[in-house]
Amino acid sequence: MSNKNLGSKKKRAMFWLAIPGVASLVIFLSSCNHNRPLNTLTSDASPDAKKINDLFFVVLGIATVVGVLVLGAIVYMIWRFRNREKNNPYDPDNPNLALLEAEALPEQTHGNLRLEIAWTIIPALILLVVAIFTLFAIFEQHRSTAADDQLKVDVVGQQWWWEFQYHIDGDRSTPPDFVSANELVIPTGQQIPLEVSARDVIHAFWIPRLNGKIDAVPGREHAWRIEASKPGTYKGQCTxxxxxxxxxxxxxxxxxxxxxxxxxxxNQMRSAAVLSADDPNYEGQELFITNCARCHSISGVTDTNADNEVDTWEIYDGDGKIHDQLISGSAPNLTHFASRTTYAGSIFDTYLSEVRIEDYLRLSLTEASATSVGEGVGDEVAPNIFEPTPDIRGLRRWIFNAPAEKPAAASESRGMPAFPNLTTDQVNSVIDYLLTLK
Ligand code: HEC
Ligand SMILES: [Cu+2]
Incomplete structure (x- = not known):
């Protein structure tokens, strides 16, 4: 085989090797983008995230030094002792043969006790130091330093959405003050103790910019905490x-x-109003009660206090506690559906326009409650009712055929079923009704 041939073959091999190399580099570098919603490389969003971030960079620094040393040694040895034509000991015409034979084998040794002790103890010490700091950071996140009578939230994962149960006064022995889904709304600059569990299988709760990851396990309550230093929207994904x-x-x-x-x-603590027959959304409410209330709760309308004919039932929450329908046990509570910006596990937007955090509160204001926002500002300030455009078509697709929108193995026990029996007008009425639930 001629040298030239070999050279071009090598070049071709390098070319094909370069493609996956460049592709991995692009994918890797794209994860460094700083304003991605799940970005973990920002440390100013919460004190816990900062701690995790600081730890990450220390470990990354140590790992980089070790990695560069080890990889550097490997690359050097590959290069230094590579097989060269002129080094070929099997070629009888090789002019270097005598030289090659002379240095064919380096000096032979067996073992080096000092070296081996060193490369066992040094990594062990490095790992020990890393482990100590990591364990402290993990255990710290299980402990809350918030006062007993402050807001606590129980987080319940289920296929395939999250329920948030708010205890405003921090008392977990009583039923929650209100229940919401998919969007956990918290006050800024306050540590919120969480208790994370699940209703069916194991999930994991993680808001990367705010805290670490915690498993949500059926039958167990994992203490965790969350805090945001600045107002904003922080996204997460079941992990x-x-x-x-x-x-x-x-x-x-x-x-x-x-x-x-x-x-x-x-506003979230308010029950929904029971609409009377002359209300334009009465039909939507009645359709909801007949078709949807066997799974979904609307406080004031479908629970024991409601003045209507819906059967009510009690929910055993697995912890010996019995609640009325506030916790549905199988589907998101819709009492304030229109005050949320996303639905179905936060994969769909309720509104076509982006709802900025500055406007989020306005989403839940009705004419009646809006007046209180002007409080202290002066009487001339007209209540600014924020009215983004709802995504009616998306909601219609969801209610007609949720399993097509979100594969959920619509068995009797999980996922939202399809409603092919409803007419378009009926679904529109239900949507109009749901959108009054601020
Ligand atoms: C068999 C139980 C069941 C029935 C009946 C049911 N749903 Fe659902 N619904 C669910 C479940 C479960 C989810 C959560 C699905 C998910 O996120 O994957 C859901 C989600 C929703 C959501 C999104 C809520 C959110 O905040 O994420 C809306 C809106 C909704 N359903 C409306 C309706 C309407 C309207 C009806 C009646 C026409 C109805 N549902 C009937 C089980 C049900
Ligand atoms: Cu999950």
């Missing part, structure tokens, strides 16, 4: 494979200024 729609099980944290959060929470 434990949990079945067909695992990839469509997202969640968001919306952090509001403390006073905004208080207004928001006051």
């Amino acid at each position: 434990e494979f949990c079945g067909l729609s695992h990839g469509f099980m997202k969640m968001e944290v919306r952090a509001l200024e403390t006073s905004d959060w208080a207004s928001w929470a006051r």
Whole structure:
């Protein structure tokens, strides 16, 4: 084989090797983009994220030094002792043959005790130091330093969405003050103790910009905590494979200024009004009660206090606690559906326009409650009712045929079923009704 031939073959091999190399580099570098919603490389969003981030960079630094040393040695040895034509000992015409034979074998030794002790102890010490700092950071996140009577939230994962149960006064022995889905709304600058569990299989709750990851395991309650330093929207995604729609099980944290959060929470505690027959949305409410209330709750309309004929039932939440329908046990509570910006595991947007965090509170305001927002600002300030355009077509697709929108193995026990029996007009009425639920 001629040298020239070999050279061009080598070049071709290098070319094909370069393609996956460049592709991996592009994918790797794209993860460094700084304003991606799941970006973990920002440390200013919460104190816990900062701790994790600091730890990450220390470990990354140590790993880089070790990696460069080891890889550098490998590359050097590959290059230094590569097989060269002129080094070929099997070629009887090789002019270097005598030289080659002379240095064919380097000096032979067996073992080197000092070296071996060193390369066992040094990595062990490095790992020990890393482990100590890591374990402290993990255990710290299980402990809460918030006062007992402050807001606590129970987080319940299920196929394939998240439920948030709010205990405003921090008392977990009583039923939650209100329940919401997919969007966890918290006051800024306050540590919120969480208790994370699951109703069916194992899920994992993780808002990368705010805290570490915690498993949500049926029958167990894992203490965790979350805090956001600044108002904003922080996205997350279920991070434990949990079945067909695992990839469509997202969640968001919306952090509001403390006073905004208080207004928001006051609104969430309101029950929905029971509409009378002359209300334009009465038909939607009745269709909801007949078709949807066997799974979904609307406080005030479908629960024990409601003045209507819906059968009510009690929910055993696996912990010995019995709640009324506030916790549905199988489907998101829709009492304030229109005050959320996403639905179905946060994969669809309720509104066509982006709802910025500054406007989030306005989403839940009705004419009646809006007046209180002007409080202290002066009487001339007209209540600014924020009215983004709802995505009616998306909602219609969801209610007609949810399994087509989000693969959920629509068995009796999980996922939202299809409603092929409803007419378009009926679905529109239900949507109009749902959109009044602020
Ligand atoms: C058999 C139980 C069941 C029935 C009946 C049912 N749903 Fe659902 N629905 C679900 C489940 C479960 C989800 C959560 C699905 C997911 O996120 O994957 C859901 C989600 C939703 C959501 C999104 C809520 C959110 O915040 O994420 C809306 C809106 C909704 N359903 C409306 C309706 C309407 C309207 C009806 C009646 C026409 C109805 N559902 C009937 C089980 C049901
Ligand atoms: Cu999951």
